[in-house]
Structure formats: C-alpha cells, structure tokens
Amino acid sequence: MLNRMVIFTVNRLAPIRFSLLAFALVLAAPVFSAAQSTPAYTRVLDAGPLKPPPGVRVAIFEFADLECPACAHANPLLKQAAAQYKIPWLRHDYIIPGHVWSSQAAVNARWFDTQTKGLGDEYRDQVFSNQASIETQADLRRFTEKFAQFCKVNMPFSMDPQGKLMNEVQDDVALGRRVGVVKTPTIFIIVDTTSGPRYFESRDPDHDLYQTIDQAMSVARPVTKSSRKPVTSAHK
16 A cells, blocks of 8 residues: 555634644545546436425535545535535435445544534545545544544544444435435535425536536525525535
C-alpha cells in the first residue's frame, strides 16, 4: 500500500464545536472520470417520499454509498450547491452490494451525527475525500480512529452494539428501493409548489445540477413571512 500522510487543520474560531478545514490525503491515485454518457432518469416507483420537510421550499435529496467513486466525485458539487442556494441537503444511505466497508462507514457517520452537530456530515465528506486509501474494514477503522482523535471525540469499541444505527441504514436502503433507486448517486431536487410537491432529477451533476435546482426554484411556492429558514445540510 502506498505511503500516505494525513494533514489536519482546525478552525479555532468556531464556537463550542470546531470545523474540520482540512483532513487531506496525499497519495498517487487515478482521478475519477465521469461516465461518458448521461445516465437515464430514475424510473420512480413511489414519489411519496420525494417532498421537502415542512417549511422548506426546495431541497437536495440524495441517495449515496460512501464507497462509491461517483458519489465521492459528486459530493463537493452538492455541498457547494447547497451552500450557494442556501437549501437543505438531505443525505440518504443506499448501500451497493459487494462494497466491503460502506455499511460500516454509514453506521459510523450516524454515530458521529449523535456527538456534535455537523460532525457526521464532516465524517462523510472526509470519507469521500480519502476514499481511495480505504480498501478494507481495517483501513476504515484506522481512518475513523484518526478522525475521532483529531475531533477530540472518544470513540467506543463498538459504535452500534445493539444494531440500531444499522437498522436506520437499512431503512434508508428500503426507502431507496421504494422510490425506485438503482444506482448511486441518485440526486433529486424536491420542491414544494402551490399544487403540491414535485421532484426533478439531476442525472449529471457536473453539468445539470444548477440548472435542475433553478428549474425547481422556478415552480416553488412563493416565499411567505411564515416560511422557516432551512438548514443547509441534514441527514434523514
């Protein structure tokens, strides 16, 4: 395995909790290349779950697998779009069969969700950033221990002794199957309109993500004084 160096930088200005500014891996690895052809639209079987939370007009609704290179490629694009448009990013697990460590990584992320606000999403982001260096369950464990140590979080021997978090992951997978998800990432832009919820799909986020968000926003219900300000990231 290639020698690797992980660099940590902390933003000390953040109140109470700190933000992870850099958790970068230096290694020689091929850059992920986007598919040559645009994927087909998802054949949605049940659009019921594809609606924004109460008080939210527009949101990004994603199904992803932490071991998926295409998801790693799309992750910074989605993060930037959520911040730029100031809309929630609802992240859902969809485990790809044959991926050796993605289920455990999803459990780990949910455990970090319970520790400090935003920490689970930082873990997801850093797993994606360092994905090429994580080949086995043991690699994932070492990576997660370093992340917890850097974040000054005491990591237990077992993050999910009763299987509760794994059940939540499987609930997300079942939700994806109910919707009709067959690939990762699957990215919907969900919108609350005056005639009810609608969804639009970004099939190629390198080229159509912002266009799809603009399309959704063009049909969103008007902003009212009672509208609640949405968060920019969330996991359901």
